[in-house]
Amino acid sequence: MTPEFAILGHPNEGKSSVLSTLAEDDSVRVSPIPGETTECRTFPVVIDGREVVRFTDTPGFQNPGRVLSELQKRAEKDANPLKTFREYAATVPELHDDCELLGPVERGAGIIYVVDGSRPVRNVDKAEMEILRLTGKPRMAIINCKADAAEHLPAWKAEFRKNFNSSRLFNAHRATYAERLLLLEALKSIDQDWHQVLSEVVSAFKKDWAARNTATADIITGLLSASLTLQLTDDVSSEGEAEKCREKLFARYSEKISRMEKDAHQRIRNLFKHNIFHYDLPPHSILNKDLFDEQTWQLLGLTRQQVVIAGGLGGAAIGAGLEMATFGHGLGVFTAVGTIAGALSAFFGGENISDRATFLGLPLGGKRVQVGPAKSIDLLFILLNRTLLYYQHIINWAHGRRDYEKASQVLLQSDSPQGFTKNWSAGNIKICHDFFKVIRDDKGDNGRKAREKFKQLLLTTMQEISESD
Ligand SMILES: Nc1nc2c(ncn2[C@@H]2O[C@H](COP(=O)(O)OP(=O)(O)OP(=O)(O)O)[C@@H](O)[C@H]2O)c(=O)[nH]1
Ligand SMILES: [Mg+2]
Incomplete structure (x- = not known):
């Protein structure tokens, strides 16, 4: 089965840019105005005519606080809280983006969470991370610094240690071939079941x-x-x-x-x-x-x-x-x-x-x-x-x-x-x-x-x- 990774995060943090660089696809839409991506879109990486991995671009979280409390409510009673939450959110217009972005996660995609590490950690970020933790899916955090500022990195890393299987610095604008490979290598470690198939992806790259x-x-x-x-x-x-x-x-x-x-x-x-x-x-x-x-x-x-x-x-x-x-x-x-x-x-x-x-x-x-x-x-x-x-x-x-x-x-x-x-x-x-x-x-x-x-x-x-x- 082709491994799928969904790129998630707050609006305008560089999710689409990270995807574009990772998948070497310059048709991915990127914009300085938050809310550019409103629907999920999957970008396959095809090598020698074979799809080796796919990355899915998603809209940013709009109501992380509300999503978290709805999920928490369901976590206590539902066998699949993510599914029942999405069924509910599909009927609430203001939860459109939040429902949409969790679609790939519900179908089994691994999570790549993108943040702009040049700004401080806020409560909404903590809510987003908690949502992702509650999904129980393998997840990695990527720090994409949009500006050259390192002072907030320790705080981000501390949060990531609590909520993610792994985290990495990866700059959507400057990442080289070698850095792309390192990121794929690191994805291997977020779930043992993916080790083999991702090793094949790395060799194909x-x-x-x-x-x-x-x-x-x-x-x-x-x-x-x-x-x-x-x-x-x-x-x-x-x-x-x-x-x-x-x-x-x-x-x-x-x-x-x-x-x-x-x-x-x-x-x-x-x-x-x-x-x-x-x-x-x-x-x-x-x-x-x-x-x-x-x-x-x-x-x-x-x-x-x-x-x-x-x-x-x-x-x-x-x-x-x-x-x-x-x-x-x-x-x-x-x-x-x-x-x-x-x-x-x-x-x-x-x-x-x-x-x-x-x-x-x-x-x-x-x-x-x-x-x-x-x-x-x-x-x-x-x-x-x-x-x-x-x-x-x-x-x-x-x-x-x-x-x-x-x-x-x-x-x-x-x-x-x-x-x-x-x-x-x-x-x-x-x-x-x-x-x-x-x-x-x-x-x-x-x-x-x-x-x-x-x-x-x-x-x-x-x-x-x-x-x-
Ligand atoms: N300087 C710099 N700018 C970046 C970087 N990554 C993204 N940006 C800029 O940040 C803006 C938002 O980037 P997108 O990739 O569209 O962000 P997004 O998270 O997909 O945004 P939405 O789809 O609106 O949620 C664009 O103007 C990008 O060019 C980076 O590493 N460095
Ligand atoms: Mg986008």
Whole structure:
């Protein structure tokens, strides 16, 4: 049987937000106005086509004092006081919400009680907790602090010790994948009968996460292969035209790669079930900079030491990298070479590659200008770091979070201005280098091995990002 948990509590404490984050469902309605949820609604968590657990959103308690006294009255004489109370409450209009919210509990759902721990405990809360205790159902309390205030936490915890099988801090706006798993793990302990089935739920969550990471690794290798092999050519008739043509080609080249990058990011976002909102990155994020912005390249490219390592692995792949590194970051990678076009041509070619000998068999005396494929491994590192940064944003964006503008200012202070590859070892650089070498030709055993190793490196890195705070 699929385990069900009902999220209960006072109005506006963040019940729907907690549910949204736990179930990774951004279709859950959340609102700053109390009383948003008026009917129960069940959200299934489906993994591999199978519903593994379901969470039910409920309206907040409206009359906890009255509900408690009615329940207490019945507790003395009825075999099932919850049932007889709900039969009674169904006939009293002002008890609509209270009757509705206890529906899932009556049918056997476990209870997750949500409070905003940044405010003091009041008598109505105590009444609600007593109601839940009287139901006799397995229950856990969640402290969702809406503001950064810890002074009331000891009082809340003391109440919870009396009334719940377990309690946990869980922030609907900031909870990460690791914290969601910890919460599910903790749910196991609230009732022995659920231990087995919830262990299966936890394994299903882990397996699903690993599958998403694998799909992300495929998206990243696909993006890198497509952009690093991208090649644009155009024909011109004179040397004078060639310079203009190169510039145009560079513009098209960078546009195309930017589009491929956006598309890859969109696919990653879908994998992690972010559907409804317009996703704004924090203003300080390096991802707001253009892919071909100088700062992007300074911060996310190879370090000087890594350039030297890559150089040692065989000159071709580092292209202009070594030259760039010796110019020094302080000078500005791009200006050091003179012009953007100059810098780009160092990285991506852009020279006249051949005389355009014939057109329909007639000699024209023109030139063919070619931009790409990337001569240097730097583009691989830039795209890789940017995509991993995007991944970090996406996996840490809690689904219950809806205050996008405010959120974007505080979100992810951990968005480091440097790339994830900054501290990579020579071994890892070699894996990237080998991947870069086979990127244009993935046939044969060597190509397959190099791709596999690179993908493994991506998976390890993503795992580390998932598990870090
Ligand atoms: N800052 C902050 N705000 C939160 C948090 N959780 C919820 N909120 C906000 O609190 C308000 C109420 O959240 P809901 O999830 O709708 O609360 P609810 O308990 O379902 O409310 P009702 O359905 O009206 O009973 C919304 O504006 C949320 O964005 C949190 O962890 N931090
Ligand atoms: Mg709600």
